[in-house]
Amino acid sequence: MLHSRTAASRLLRCATRWQHSSAQPTLNSITSDDIAHFAQFLPQNAILSTLSPISVPPSEIEQYNTDWMGKYRGSSTTVLRPQTTEQVSKIMKWCHERRIGVVPQGGNTGLVGGSVPLKDELILSLSNMSKVRSFDPVSGALVADAGCILESLTEYIAPHDHIMPLDLGAKGSCQIGGNVSTNAGGLRLLRYGSLHGSVLGLEVVLPDGTILDNLSTLRKDNTGYDLKQLFIGAEGTLGVVTGVSILTPAAPRTVNNVILALPTFENVLPLFKLAQQHLSEILSAFEFIDRTAYELAVKHGQGKGLSDEEIEGAECFVLLETSGGKKEHDEEKLNILLETLLESDQPLITTGVLSQSPAQFVSLWKLREGVPEAVSKEGKTYKYDISIPIASFKEVVDATREQLRRKGLLHEDAVRHVIGYGHVGDGNLHLNIAAAAYTPEIESALEPFVYELVASYKGSISAEHGIGAMKTHAIHYSKSGVAINLMRRIKQVFDPHGIMNPRKVLE
Numbered sequence: 001m002l003h004s005r006t007a008a009s010r011l012l013r014c015a016t017r018w019q020h021s022s023a024q025p026t027l028n029s030i031t032s033d034d035i036a037h038f039a040q041f042l043p044q045n046a047i048l049s050t051l052s053p054i055s056v057p058p059s060e061i062e063q064y065n066t067d068w069m070g071k072y073r074g075s076s077t078t079v080l081r082p083q084t085t086e087q088v089s090k091i092m093k094w095c096h097e098r099r100i101g102v103v104p105q106g107g108n109t110g111l112v113g114g115s116v117p118l119k120d121e122l123i124l125s126l127s128n129m130s131k132v133r134s135f136d137p138v139s140g141a142l143v144a145d146a147g148c149i150l151e152s153l154t155e156y157i158a159p160h161d162h163i164m165p166l167d168l169g170a171k172g173s174c175q176i177g178g179n180v181s182t183n184a185g186g187l188r189l190l191r192y193g194s195l196h197g198s199v200l201g202l203e204v205v206l207p208d209g210t211i212l213d214n215l216s217t218l219r220k221d222n223t224g225y226d227l228k229q230l231f232i233g234a235e236g237t238l239g240v241v242t243g244v245s246i247l248t249p250a251a252p253r254t255v256n257n258v259i260l261a262l263p264t265f266e267n268v269l270p271l272f273k274l275a276q277q278h279l280s281e282i283l284s285a286f287e288f289i290d291r292t293a294y295e296l297a298v299k300h301g302q303g304k305g306l307s308d309e310e311i312e313g314a315e316c317f318v319l320l321e322t323s324g325g326k327k328e329h330d331e332e333k334l335n336i337l338l339e340t341l342l343e344s345d346q347p348l349i350t351t352g353v354l355s356q357s358p359a360q361f362v363s364l365w366k367l368r369e370g371v372p373e374a375v376s377k378e379g380k381t382y383k384y385d386i387s388i389p390i391a392s393f394k395e396v397v398d399a400t401r402e403q404l405r406r407k408g409l410l411h412e413d414a415v416r417h418v419i420g421y422g423h424v425g426d427g428n429l430h431l432n433i434a435a436a437a438y439t440p441e442i443e444s445a446l447e448p449f450v451y452e453l454v455a456s457y458k459g460s461i462s463a464e465h466g467i468g469a470m471k472t473h474a475i476h477y478s479k480s481g482v483a484i485n486l487m488r489r490i491k492q493v494f495d496p497h498g499i500m501n502p503r504k505v506l507e
């Protein structure tokens, strides 16, 4: 009896402590005294603030307060742009003591509202930390500041015949620290795997200012828990990534791409299977674009595709890329695949265009990479990036369109297009809804409808963009209660005051 009462009281204590720790901590607003403190160790051009003594107009902060989609908007008064890890550490130490919320910001290209404050948190921009620290052309290990733009890193290692293991449409603006923090997938995941495999080490400033120097360049290191993995995809909720060590693969000696028109979506899976069989190790991308997405890309000048006659009767398109070591070998494999496709009794494709020059190669890629930008030109976009069985891609797009039709929202003044495109090879569909404006009617027609649909396929509500501010309420569709509780406890260990990117990932 005594034993069970003791156990019960221990449980009660636990529960009380748990309730206490999961309550939303109160955070303080930034004051002029804080600015004066930051000015002691940061150069003046590293501080942008509407507060005195800096007093810039709010318009100068606007771009940092607003996300890429124009969907999320914060009211921060202050952006800090440190140049060194030590400066980041001093900022975090102060914010930890003062209980000031901090939002790390990379290129601000995130699509789930994670990179902007929800209230008046401090914005910590990594854009002034943009130096390559080292590159080993033999091992391919690249060590760089977190604020390096992905495309600049690609250009930096190109003369050494290496490429970055990831590539995405936002490469001209997104930063490697942002890529790591979102565990970005992108166009090369099929070939080079996720950042959980290619990141070798990280330097992270923890919420209390402690610098965790885990910037290893070793391929193998089994000394206990692999802490870096926790920060990959943490979306700035556990610490500020200040340095990244990443394995870059040798550049392929030859690349080809081809865009294929398919009469029906049913042919995508058999085509993928055939492509894998014929191309095996040289298949490096297999991207799906539905007809509406293709037409929007062409309409908004994102690459030059097929002629009007060629796309007649096409329901969707596949962009296929090969990369390998020997031109003749790769071309022979690709040609055999294309001949098989065209000469079959029941052809899987209606036609295709094989790039004939580096310029055409880029132009064909643009048809796929340019889709997000093209869709954004049609109005405001609701973006769902989901993992579901490949065979269900069309069902999900059709079901969403039907749901919006049923609700009377499918017209020019509400929802203009429902589009599907994405990384077939990774089972990742981008479901985009282009609307005249973000409205509560459209949002309530889409949510939880889309999340329930994804859950019915046992899919994931975020294949690669993350949870950010957009999906905190929906994380349970893809994570069990046990997993969410463990995540909360990990957050508590790293960030007991809840200052890191508040109200993101976990509610």
Ligand SMILES: Cc1cc2nc3c(=O)[nH]c(=O)nc-3n(C[C@H](O)[C@H](O)[C@H](O)COP(=O)(O)OP(=O)(O)OC[C@H]3O[C@@H](n4cnc5c(N)ncnc54)[C@H](O)[C@@H]3O)c2cc1C
Pocket (backbone or CB within 6 Å): 068, 103, 104, 105, 106, 107, 108, 109, 110, 111, 114, 115, 116, 126, 146, 167, 168, 169, 170, 173, 174, 175, 176, 177, 178, 179, 180, 181, 182, 183, 184, 185, 186, 187, 235, 236, 237, 239, 240, 241, 242, 372, 373, 464, 465, 468, 501, 504
């Ligand atoms: C046109 C377009 C195409 C895209 N294509 C893809 C795609 O194919 N695949 C894909 O996965 N994503 C894609 N995205 C989404 C986006 O580009 C990626 O999520 C990218 O990795 C974000 O990097 P960023 O530097 O812009 O980060 P931000 O948007 O600034 O931040 C994203 C999140 O990471 C956190 N963060 C940023 N930097 C740090 C840091 N140094 N330390 C700690 N936390 C940090 C932020 O707090 C935020 O939560 C696309 C976006 C656009 C606009």
